[in-house]
Amino acid sequence: MARDISANLLDMTATLRDVLTVLNRGVFGVVFLVDDDGVMQGLLTDGDIRRALLQKASLSDAAGRFMTRDFVAGSDAFSRQENIRLLTEHVRHLPILDGQGRPVDMISWAEIWRLPVMEPSLGGNELKYVTDCIVSNWISSQGEYVSRFEEIFREYVSTDYALSTSNGTTALHLALAGLGVGPGDQVIVPDLTFGASANAVVHCGANPVFADVDRTTWTIEPSAVEAKITERTKAIMPVHLYGQPCDMAPIREIAKRRGLFIVEDCAEALGAEYKEQKVGRLGDAGCFSFFANKVITTGEGGMVTTDDRALYEKMACLRDHGMSKDKRYWHIYAGFNYRMTNLQAAIGLAQMERVEDFLTYRRTVVERYNEHLSGVAGIILPPAATWAKNVHWLYSIVIDERRSGVDRDNMAAGLSDRGIETRPFFYPLHGQPPYSSDETDRYPVTDWLAPRGLSLPTGNDIRLDEVDRVGMAIKRIVSDARLIRRHMTAP
Numbered sequence: 001m002a003r004d005i006s007a008n009l010l011d012m013t014a015t016l017r018d019v020l021t022v023l024n025r026g027v028f029g030v031v032f033l034v035d036d037d038g039v040m041q042g043l044l045t046d047g048d049i050r051r052a053l054l055q056k057a058s059l060s061d062a063a064g065r066f067m068t069r070d071f072v073a074g075s076d077a078f079s080r081q082e083n084i085r086l087l088t089e090h091v092r093h094l095p096i097l098d099g100q101g102r103p104v105d106m107i108s109w110a111e112i113w114r115l116p117v118m119e120p121s122l123g124g125n126e127l128k129y130v131t132d133c134i135v136s137n138w139i140s141s142q143g144e145y146v147s148r149f150e151e152i153f154r155e156y157v158s159t160d161y162a163l164s165t166s167n168g169t170t171a172l173h174l175a176l177a178g179l180g181v182g183p184g185d186q187v188i189v190p191d192l193t194f195g196a197s198a199n200a201v202v203h204c205g206a207n208p209v210f211a212d213v214d215r216t217t218w219t220i221e222p223s224a225v226e227a228k229i230t231e232r233t234k235a236i237m238p239v240h241l242y243g244q245p246c247d248m249a250p251i252r253e254i255a256k257r258r259g260l261f262i263v264e265d266c267a268e269a270l271g272a273e274y275k276e277q278k279v280g281r282l283g284d285a286g287c288f289s290f291f292a293n294k295v296i297t298t299g300e301g302g303m304v305t306t307d308d309r310a311l312y313e314k315m316a317c318l319r320d321h322g323m324s325k326d327k328r329y330w331h332i333y334a335g336f337n338y339r340m341t342n343l344q345a346a347i348g349l350a351q352m353e354r355v356e357d358f359l360t361y362r363r364t365v366v367e368r369y370n371e372h373l374s375g376v377a378g379i380i381l382p383p384a385a386t387w388a389k390n391v392h393w394l395y396s397i398v399i400d401e402r403r404s405g406v407d408r409d410n411m412a413a414g415l416s417d418r419g420i421e422t423r424p425f426f427y428p429l430h431g432q433p434p435y436s437s438d439e440t441d442r443y444p445v446t447d448w449l450a451p452r453g454l455s456l457p458t459g460n461d462i463r464l465d466e467v468d469r470v471g472m473a474i475k476r477i478v479s480d481a482r483l484i485r486r487h488m489t490a491p
């Protein structure tokens, strides 16, 4: 089906500035110049603008002087497959012309080549173990893979107990409920995190109270936590955001002094370390997610780790409808069904067998990104605190437009035009409908980071030449933006 390309058509009187206006809207990343009969004369992309400006052109010059005249075009008489075959990495925008040579549609490279932000890597024993579940008829939460997965996980994080759950949000809810968080209580949560962190608090009938994050680690700021404590505060939920551990020593000190629980949200940080200790063992409970885009996956799934035997037993009971272990169908609590299936656990076990390989390879990817991006104007690299091992769930950058010349959304559009998927940071939670409160507090660091943060492709199987492609694209977009800005501001 043809799309509406009318916004990308300009006549021969168009200037370079007109072309830039269309390109900056971020739709398709190309302009087609047509004559009075609508017949295509040439096309311009950001690369043509760059070359024009480097040749000292002015933005008021006619765009036609700089257009590509010997463009490759498809035809509306061809099938889509035939047209697609004309695309290459260098022919990124293919106009589709009618019999008179008028553009009526287009296909872009980004439609046929996508580099996802994250993809699961399922090439180990996943299929073998899942097959085993099916062949043996053990597919529910009763099955040996559940306990094997919990055991390998418990050993990896070095806690006494690990309890699998249906997902990361139920892991958080189970931990909070297990610690007795309930109506009227408050839990301190960072303002910059995925909404599930706060939702789990709301599901307990308690209130999330937000604390601003630290400028260098992007994670909860200990002094902001202290400032938010009231007599109703029951727990603190540090979130190890994008794989970077929170500064746990001051948080633990505050929790101990004020008699508060700590529930770590480790959903994005499996394998991350704070002062040589794995996250998930630094509070009363650690909660993990195995959604398809996390460090390891079970499709959907989660885990709670703890050293507290009583908490573990209560959570195990709550997970299983609140039924007594000893007296069948006798309910101690109005519990939940938050169990993981044997099928999920089979995948989880196979993933845990490879977790160290995943993390080692991720470090190579991160170093490669850093080589490309360190020193690029306005690009702030991910946190690298000396006391922590960041696992870079998603390699994330912050873009300071004052220096880069391009804001986060235009960077994302430019990368998308090259087939590269990205992810914006989370919105600050404090203004969102389910959590709005009458508090008037300000969150300057979160408010600064959230609209500027961008996560780049970081799958466990991403190739280094793909990382190179992303790195080079970012450098190109920044240098183009700075070049254009110099011309915009020139007299």
Ligand SMILES: *Cc1c(COP(=O)(O)O)cnc(C)c1O
Residues within 6 Å of the ligand: 167, 168, 169, 170, 193, 194, 196, 197, 239, 265, 267, 268, 289, 290, 291, 300, 301, 302
């Ligand atoms: C993914 C995630 C969760 C929720 O995990 P699900 O398995 O999707 O329920 C919670 N907190 C954070 C920070 C996350 O990134």
